[in-house]
Structure formats: C-alpha cells, structure tokens
Amino acid sequence: MTDAQNTIRSAALEWSGVTVHPHRFGGIEFRLGKRELGHIHGDSLLDIPFPTATRNELVHARRVQPHHVLPESGWVSFYIRSENDIREAILLLKMSYEIAQQHYAKKQQAPWLRAQGSGSIPSS
Numbered sequence: 414m415t416d417a418q419n420t421i422r423s424a425a426l427e428w429s430g431v432t433v434h435p436h437r438f439g440g441i442e443f444r445l446g447k448r449e450l451g452h453i454h455g456d457s458l459l460d461i462p463f464p465t466a467t468r469n470e471l472v473h474a475r476r477v478q479p480h481h482v483l484p485e486s487g488w489v490s491f492y493i494r495s496e497n498d499i500r501e502a503i504l505l506l507k508m509s510y511e512i513a514q515q516h517y518a519k520k521q522q523a524p525w526l527r528a529q530g531s532g533s534i535p536s537s
Contacts, residue, residue, distance in 0.1 A: 417456035417493045417502070424503045425450070428510050443506060446517065450509040459491045459502045461509045477505065 418441065425431050425443045431450070436442040440454040451461035460480060463471065468487045471477045480488035493502055 417499050418453050420499050421453055421459070421502055421506065425506055425510070428507070431510065443510075445510060445513040448513050448516070450513055451506050453502075457493050459493060459506065460488055461491065461505055462486075462488050463509065464512065467508070467512070471505075476501070 422433055422441060422443075426433065428445075430445050432444050434442045434444060436452040436454075438452075438454070440452055440458075442452040443450040449462065451459060453459045458481070461477075465487045468477075468479075468489055471489060472479055477489035477491045479490070480486055481490045489505075491498070491502055491505055493499060
C-alpha cells in the first residue's frame with residue numbers, strides 16, 4: 414500500500430481553505446478555519462467528526478465504525494487497509510469538508526435571513 418497519510422493530505426490540501434496541522438494525539442489534523450475536519454494517525458486510522466445523524470447513517474451502512482475512544486459521539490473511525498480504503502477515506506473527509514462549508518455559509522448569512530429562513534430581502 415502507498416503512503417496513505419500523504420495521499421490523503423495531498424487530496425485535502427486541494428480543497429479551498431483546508432489547512433494541515435500536527436494533531437495533539439499524533440498524526441496530522443485537517444481544518445477549515447478553526448473547525449477540525451478530521452485527523453489521521455499514521456497510515457491506518459482516520460477519525461472524522463460528523464453530525465450524529467450522519468454518523469449513524471455511515472455506521473449503519475458499515476462505511477465506518479464508531480470512534481475507537483468516543484463511540485457515542487458524532488466521531489467515527491475509518492481503518493485504512495488497502496488502496497480502495499484510501500479513496501474511501503478521501504471521500505469521507507470530503508463529506509466532513511462539505512458539511513463544514515455549509516456550516517460556515519449559514520454563519521455568513523445576514524441575521525434577518527436566518528430569522529426568516531428565506532433568501533428574500535425584507536420589505537420596509
């Protein structure tokens with residue numbers, strides 16, 4: 414198997430705004446702004462945070478396992494054992510990235526748009 418960590422790192426750095434940092438428990442961490450998208454330990458374990466509903470769907474579909482330390486959280490663990498797993502790891506990390514992008518887009522909306530729940534400009 415090739416160097417999974419570097420392959421995943423290279424893919425993630427192609428996504429707008431993604432940065433890479435040392436992770437406090439070893440390995441490297443991927444971020445969009447201050448938000449962690451996930452982290453990889455060596456070449457074999459990728460941990461990713463998801464909203465609980467998404468996490469439950471992924472676990473139910475057997476694409477991931479509950480997090481190896483925090484199994485009741487929104488975090489998941491994905492074990493990398495083959496070249497196909499590297500591709501799947503990149504897809505999962507990209508899902509986390511897209512969720513983070515949506516989160517930031519909502520935060521950027523004007524307060525009156527959030528309150529109304531629509532894109533129309535309020536009348537005076």
